[in-house]
Amino acid sequence: MKKYALGIDLGGTGTKFGLVNEDGQVLRSDSIPTQQYPQIENYCDALCTGLKRLVANEGLSMSDITGIGCGAPNGNYYTGCIEQAPNLPWKGQVPFAKMISERMGVACTITNDANAAAQGEMIYGSARDMKNFIVITLGTGVGSGIVIDGKVLYGHDGFAGELGHCKIDHSGNGRLCGCGQRGCIEAYASATGVARTAKEIVTSSTRQTLLRQLADIDHITSKDVFDAAEKGDLVAKQIFDYTGHLLGQKLADFVHFSSPEAIILFGGLTKSGHWIMDPIKEALNENLMPIWKGKIPVSISSLKDSDAAILGAASLAF
């Protein structure tokens, strides 16, 4: 039996990939800069060279590899294509799984990054004993991987789980989102959304805050807001309160939808710890029907950040 798989975490900036064993250990890993390959063919060549090198360096051959899994923005599990991904250099419909399979001689499966994270949680993470749960990724965007009856939900067309593009502002004047809509939760409750909120407050008010002392307000990050909150900054705390409440309200909707056993959060914003988790939990419970109040645990992924995306992707192959 083949005991190894390759996992690819295809991101807008960089692509990380690794060789993974059945026990969920990333044995070897490497990366290439996604944006430096405007031609998809060149990108696939470079990626496959890298993947083959990992296999060879571990003293294995491709016949030891059971398959390749890839988490990518707008990756469609059904078609194997990356479709209209706004943050990637390649436009239109890219037959990514086919291109990798052909170069590697092994089947390649793709899905979006949040679905890969959910798959990883189910196989290696804190959802190992769960059949119904939701993973929310809070990074540059807000993604979601929904597991129902032990399977990732893909829906009719492969694109289920776009929670980040549910709106929290229907006025038409909400923040512009990468998807072209206004008012999506992603524009508020991602790590980037936290930075936008911070920048708005600093530039549009005269309130006292440590955030005003940052050298470059245009490049403020959620980490800066976290650091300020840790130092007792009231504006920073309020930013997390605001963000967490918006997200918690929306999570309540999703509990009403699929009645999960738990919600697992993943990604950069979770590093803000209790500052973001407390208001999320508070707003979630405030907005749940009585039968669910206090019963839906919200936790931070237990998977090691650097490995989780590769593991999740590789788990598609096992």
Next chain:
Amino acid sequence: MKKYALGIDLGGTGTKFGLVNEDGQVLRSDSIPTQQYPQIENYCDALCTGLKRLVANEGLSMSDITGIGCGAPNGNYYTGCIEQAPNLPWKGQVPFAKMISERMGVACTITNDANAAAQGEMIYGSARDMKNFIVITLGTGVGSGIVIDGKVLYGHDGFAGELGHCKIDHSGNGRLCGCGQRGCIEAYASATGVARTAKEIVTSSTRQTLLRQLADIDHITSKDVFDAAEKGDLVAKQIFDYTGHLLGQKLADFVHFSSPEAIILFGGLTKSGHWIMDPIKEALNENLMPIWKGKIPVSISSLKDSDAAILGAASLAF
């Protein structure tokens, strides 16, 4: 092979039940008044007497019956219990499926009314060729039955699909809902919600409207609002616009969640036809991500109203 089933539509006011064949025909049906049985034992006795009479009058015996299905408010598919149903005379946890099975000598399966409707649509209605769709019931309340990969979604605890209790008003000052929360979509977008909106406008403004001519504003119904809209009443039209937009916005969230092939609406409010359907579709498409805009059909159930709930319940048994 057994070709008949019994279906029970257990409602807060009345209970309808019928004998159904494999082709989805209701051969015989009857009803009893739910509220006249404060004791659950007496209710079950009366119901089972009625069910047995249907079977006998058709010239059949219980050995011809493959099973019994029941749609009931707060009916839990997993436990077979009706749990804390606010509009039923029996409090707490009622082991309904067991009580009926014991009296009838045939297995009884229960679920909530919206899930039964979804099951009915899948087996006999307009969703016969679909594997992923959502049924929304718009009656006294707002219910939802979600079908994923050809199966009704029950979630971790059996209560998935409570879309009616997602909030559209998080201010804490929204309308009080039967579930005890404030601001639930059910308090606005049900037939009852339409009546509440109408009453609010008539009693809190001096606007000219045919609705003001009704004998008893306290008993206004969504049918009255429909009649006024048909006569060109601007306030009535505006009530449907308001209601449809709220519902359409929320439906967009659910498309982002599960990516269904279609949404099917069911129940009293759908009788308002294009007055309610047009704003629902408009708001849905305004709030969908570009990949789904214009692609998710919203239709009214094709099942005959009087039979649909019985058929849906009976379909649980087949």
